[in-house]
Amino acid sequence: MTEMLKVVDLHAVAGEREILKGVNLTVNEGETCVLFGPNGSGKSTLMSTIMGYSSIKVTQGKILFKGQDITEMTVDQRAKMGIGMMMQRPPNIYGVKLGDLIKASSPDNGETILKDASKFKMQNFLEREVNVGFSGGEIKRSELLQLTAQKPEFILLDEPESGVDLENIDLIGNKVHDLLYDSSCPGKQRHVSSLVITHTGQIMDYIGADRGYVMRDGRIFCSGRPGDLLREIKENGYGECDGCQQIISL
Ligand SMILES: Nc1ncnc2c1ncn2[C@@H]1O[C@H](COP(=O)(O)OP(=O)(O)O)[C@@H](O)[C@H]1O
Numbered sequence: 001m002t003e004m005l006k007v008v009d010l011h012a013v014a015g016e017r018e019i020l021k022g023v024n025l026t027v028n029e030g031e032t033c034v035l036f037g038p039n040g041s042g043k044s045t046l047m048s049t050i051m052g053y054s055s056i057k058v059t060q061g062k063i064l065f066k067g068q069d070i071t072e073m074t075v076d077q078r079a080k081m082g083i084g085m086m087m088q089r090p091p092n093i094y095g096v097k098l099g100d101l102i103k104a105s106s107p108d109n110g111e112t113i114l115k116d117a118s119k120f121k122m123q124n125f126l127e128r129e130v131n132v133g134f135s136g137g138e139i140k141r142s143e144l145l146q147l148t149a150q151k152p153e154f155i156l157l158d159e160p161e162s163g164v165d166l167e168n169i170d171l172i173g174n175k176v177h178d179l180l181y182d183s184s185c186p187g188k189q190r191h192v193s194s195l196v197i198t199h200t201g202q203i204m205d206y207i208g209a210d211r212g213y214v215m216r217d218g219r220i221f222c223s224g225r226p227g228d229l230l231r232e233i234k235e236n237g238y239g240e241c242d243g244c245q246q247i248i249s250l
């Protein structure tokens with residue numbers, strides 16, 4: 001199986017603190033992997049580091065994307081290579097209209113996706129500044145519209161269902177599904193790979209998941225079948241998870 005993303009012994013610092021303390025993780029081509037872990041364990045930091053945000057400094061290890069070392073690349077270089085991210089808490093972008101951002105980030109100047117804005121219930125937001133005054137559900141739909149516009153090959157989803165009501169979860173779940181699966185393909189094979197952070201597992205009902213990872217204190221502690229891991233976490237919490245005592249090493 002071709003490795004789409006490979007994270008090797010990744011250490012990273014944010015502020016003065018080491019947040020990632022030797023992360024090892026792989027996502028194969030066409031795979032959907034979920035990442036579980038308690039608050040503050042470093043999940044969002046891991047995604048930001050994979051995307052290349054400058055607030056985080058890699059001190060050791062590397063990130064490979066489609067076999068190429070991207071550890072030192074800038075965010076825009078990574079985006080051009082096909083990595084996209086839906087952030088947990090994206091910033092407001094004052095002075096930039098959502099429609100203009102979408103035109104700038106899509107390969108066809110937004111022609112296809114802007115016609116579909118109503119399917120994301122975003123048609124009345126294109127003239128508004130990105131995220132400014134948006135509700136929780138509107139922010140998530142806006143992020144997903146931007147992500148879809150980018151036509152990524154690999155997506156990072158940071159808690160796509162958090163703070164979202166049931167109706168919006170359904171829309172977001174279906175749109176993430178459409179992003180991952182090529183509907184024109186017989187058997188509906190996934191053509192986009194992903195790493196998804198979830199606490200509730202709700203998003204898994206829409207996209208399925210091949211493998212789960214559990215993160216604790218800046219390391220991946222164990223991996224396994226996503227449904228089994230979620231059940232174990234729901235029953236025993238993160239601290240008591242007897243089956244998960246082994247840090248994933250190289
Ligand atoms: N820029 C930063 N400066 C200092 N600490 C940070 C920074 N970003 C994240 N952290 C800290 O890193 C830890 C992990 O955060 P995060 O990756 O957001 O966890 P998770 O997504 O698993 O809840 C938290 O204690 C958080 O406060």
Ligand SMILES: [Mg+2]
Nearest residue numbers: 043044045088
């Ligand atoms: Mg987080």
